[in-house]
Amino acid sequence: xxxxxxxxxxxxxxxxxxxxxxxAEAVSDGPVKMLWPNGVEAWVVSSYAGARQVLSDPRFVTxxxxxxxxxxxxxxxVLDADQPxxxxxxxxxxxxxxxxxxxxxxxxxxxxxxxxxxQQIVDEHLDVMEAKGAPADLxxxxxxxxxxLVIAELLGVPPEHQELFQVTATDIFGKNxxxxxxxxxATKLADVLAPIVAGKxxxxxxxxxxxxxxxxxxxxMDELIxxxxxxxxxxxxxxxxxxxxxxxxxxxxxxxxxxxxxxPARADVMVEELMRYTVGHLGGAGLTRRATADVEVDGVLIxxxxxxxxxxxxxxxxxxxxxAAELDLDRETVSHLGFGFGPHQCLGANLARAELxxxxxxxxxxxxxxxxxVPVTQMSYRTDxxxxxxxxxxxxx
Amino acid sequence: MTVRIxxxxxxxxxxxxxxxxxxxDQSDDDGLGFVMIAEPPADLLPxxxxxxxxxxxxxxxxxx
Ligand code: HEM
Numbered sequence: 001x002x003x004x005x006x007x008x009x010x011x012x013x014x015x016x017x018x019x020x021x022x023x024a025e026a027v028s029d030g031p032v033k034m035l036w037p038n039g040v041e042a043w044v045v046s047s048y049a050g051a052r053q054v055l056s057d058p059r060f061v062t063x064x065x066x067x068x069x070x071x072x073x074x075x076x077x078v079l080d081a082d083q084p085x086x087x088x089x090x091x092x093x094x095x096x097x098x099x100x101x102x103x104x105x106x107x108x109x110x111x112x113x114x115x116x117x118x119q120q121i122v123d124e125h126l127d128v129m130e131a132k133g134a135p136a137d138l139x140x141x142x143x144x145x146x147x148x149l150v151i152a153e154l155l156g157v158p159p160e161h162q163e164l165f166q167v168t169a170t171d172i173f174g175k176n177x178x179x180x181x182x183x184x185x186a187t188k189l190a191d192v193l194a195p196i197v198a199g200k201x202x203x204x205x206x207x208x209x210x211x212x213x214x215x216x217x218x219x220x221m222d223e224l225i226x227x228x229x230x231x232x233x234x235x236x237x238x239x240x241x242x243x244x245x246x247x248x249x250x251x252x253x254x255x256x257x258x259x260x261x262x263x264p265a266r267a268d269v270m271v272e273e274l275m276r277y278t279v280g281h282l283g284g285a286g287l288t289r290r291a292t293a294d295v296e297v298d299g300v301l302i303x304x305x306x307x308x309x310x311x312x313x314x315x316x317x318x319x320x321x322x323x324a325a326e327l328d329l330d331r332e333t334v335s336h337l338g339f340g341f342g343p344h345q346c347l348g349a350n351l352a353r354a355e356l357x358x359x360x361x362x363x364x365x366x367x368x369x370x371x372x373x374v375p376v377t378q379m380s381y382r383t384d385x386x387x388x389x390x391x392x393x394x395x396x397x
Numbered sequence: 398m399t400v401r402i403x404x405x406x407x408x409x410x411x412x413x414x415x416x417x418x419x420x421x422d423q424s425d426d427d428g429l430g431f432v433m434i435a436e437p438p439a440d441l442l443p444x445x446x447x448x449x450x451x452x453x454x455x456x457x458x459x460x461x
Contacts, residue, residue, distance in 0.1 A: 103429070
């Protein structure tokens with residue numbers, strides 16, 4: 001193909017829980033070259049095998065090298081290509097140098113040890129919601145505060161600074177702001193962080209993430225500060241949006257909701273299916289990579305220098321599981337791509353899993369009649385943020 | 398059948414531990430995965446195959 005197809009408008013959806021109108025149809029026939037809203041042409045790869053191939057082949061790199069990011073609005077990229085500590089845009093050994101020490105902070109056993117604390121935060125927030133009475137907004141009552149508190153504690157940010165951290169992190173990555181705005185917010189956050197970092201250095205502890213980075217790694221101060229910003233931002237908005245979206249899907253599919261309520265102990269397996277399904281149905285803009293060599297993907301030759309957008313529509317590929325377009329909470333866990341794949345797969349996946357499992361299970365067991373106070377299609381959704389989700393979820397019980 | 402983890406590829410994501418907790422663990426020293434039972438009995442093999450499939454760094458191998 002020589003002419004790139006024009007990408008459908010990414011924020012237009014027929015149903016708030018489904019992907020951009022026309023997107024899945026436009027990319028269903030194998031890699032398709034598309035003209036994105038910012039003027040960049042990129043291949044969209046949406047098969048399961050193709051997605052895994054691109055995300056795990058080192059010839060596809062994340063480093064965006066001075067080129068515009070595939071953002072939905074035009075304008076200069078917010079981050080410099082060589083922003084220190086930008087773990088999501090660095091490859092090979094340099095990536096492993098940042099990634100491996102952090103993985104230690106997110107080990108499965110560490111995340112499991114956090115579960116009682118996560119349960120306590122969920123319980124306390126649902127207590128408050130119940131005491132205030134219906135209707136309540138699930139987003140502000142539970143979805144947002146849960147991951148924000150957990151990541152702040154995991155980093156080791158003292159309680160008196162947590163609010164400023166959360167507000168600033170949302171300002172930084174929440175909206176596609178200008179570069180000047182970014183620099184102003186990052187500077188503010190760096191000022192708060194400096195004394196915290198100094199304190200951890202004096203104490204010599206490594207039992208929280210900041211302590212681990214300060215005392216157990218060779219990260220520079222610039223890297224460390226940017227990693228803190230990135231973890232805060234990545235750690236709360238995504239999880240919050242998904243907890244909300246999972247709940248909305250269950251409101252819309254009562255027979256699936258009954259499966260969860262019938263066997264809440266299996267919530268861990270069900271969260272994997274909800275993740276597969278939700279991410280797959282959102283489709284749209286995906287994970288961006290750039291080819292450094294000519295590589296064939298799904299029968300199409302992608303040339304060195306070409307951009308590739310891996311669409312997580314791949315989660316709905318029948319090659320992954322039968323009836324892949326359907327939500328089936330009786331399904332066993334499959335290797336879905338909801339957290340990505342390859343060396344950049346989500347660092348916080350095991351934390352997000354624990355939060356989603358405990359949050360969802362507790363909500364539906366404690367409030368067995370929880371229901372939307374307005375129709376799901378009439379709630380307001382945020383298209384101004386980098387990750388998509390419901391702005392508020394009014395519920396009764 | 399022998400299970401291995403290639404430590405030069407491992408990123409410490411812990412997916413193998415989720416797939417087959419009786420066979421894999423993560424090291425307290427560096428967070429990377431390690432094999433606890435190199436020659437697992439047949440009933441643990443489905444979990445091991447799942448770990449091979451799920452490992453994002455393609456670091457887990459099962460030599461049949
Ligand atoms: C439901 C919640 C979440 C979803 C759906 C999600 C999704 C993803 C995806 C798809 C990637 C891969 C990006 C790529 O390949 O370009 C990623 C990377 C990442 N995520 Fe998450 N994430 C979630 C929660 C979290 C949490 C809770 C944290 C941290 C506390 C986090 C931190 C990160 C980091 C640091 C990366 C970059 C890793 C690297 O490049 O090596 N995420 N996430």
